[in-house]
Amino acid sequence: MNTVELFENERATGYNQFVETWIPNYTYFLERLPKLLSETKGSDLLVVGCGTGNEIEKFVKAPKRWNLTGVDPSPDMIKQASEKLQTYDNVTLREGLVSDLPTDKKYDAATLLLVLHFLDDNGNKLNLLKDIADRLVSGAPFVLLDITGDRNQIKQNLQVLRLLLPDGLEQEQVSSRLNRIEKELHAVSEERLSALCQEAGFEPPLRFFQSSIYMGWLTRKK
Template identity: 70%
Template sequence: LPKLLRETENKDLLVVGCGTGNEIERFVYTAESWTITGVDPSPEMISQALEKFEADENVHLVEGVVSDLDEEKQYGAATLLLVLHFLEDNGQKLAMLQDISKRMMSQAPLLLLDITGNKEQIQQNLQLLRLLLPDGIDETQVAQRLRRIERELLHVSEERLAELCEEAGFEPPVRFFQSSIYMGWITRKKDIISFS
């Protein structure tokens, strides 16, 4: 992922849903010097991330959500990996994307990765995923996890994700990755945005 952002001039990165900091590590250990703000609502996750990065003055961690961050601070890039499928498409997904957009510089890139597809696509891709799993995995656990992905996670189609991005003030996203149920995109904040 750092390679996708290597041409970004402003190396001030917002990592939304940073969890325990695994994603942040990829940027910390690149040759480029990023200043990173990670935000996550889970106290346990932030606590683990703090342990990893306590000696790194370029990593700032916030327990909370994007809307808790100062809107005056403008980031040169952002990531949103495996977060949107936990939010309802009842305004929550859009609000998250708008909150990120408000805190990004014009033309700043946003990397997105999520479980994506309509109901039929998800079912077909889960069948393929089951075939790709290594032998020896407990079949009951596999069935439970696949059922959770299908029934509990709040995925949307790629078309809907593109609509949400554009409504939030981003350019149409370009897909750079797909693997069974996961898709990844890069988009940029539009020069001029207005929220209704």
């Protein structure tokens, strides 16, 4: 069993606008994601922490036809994803955790965007990564987007993030959000992220993307 960061009510309904504001280049990252995975052997993709369905929405519009399974423990997020994606017959959405999925069904690729930094590093990050690895075929690509860095790196990159935010935000809100990221979220260093991935059964991950505190990683199931 894994811990859960629930996204409910306004946190769920205001989610898309929130990420657009707070994650510079998030749209770029999402749009390129299907290209990044386009050479995957097989087409069964597991989208972990699919939220409002942002990743899935890009994959259903890609040239390759994917069979998509989205899993998320927050009912208010899954509800939005269902409404947005109800017309696609190649999308299955499941409210719950990866550990609720059977292990005899193996996926050809997986994504985990903006989830891991909500889980502590006292076993919960590792458990989630292991739960994902257990459901992938050998060699399956796995893409992560997460707040990454040691304490000093996060501190400096938060100042960069502050400069990159759109104009017109309330300064008090900005300070409180930056403070929450620094003090309350569970970012780990690049080295630690790599060690966690390897312990969970993945190859050493490659950092292929960075936008201030957010890093994109690509690895494969061993």
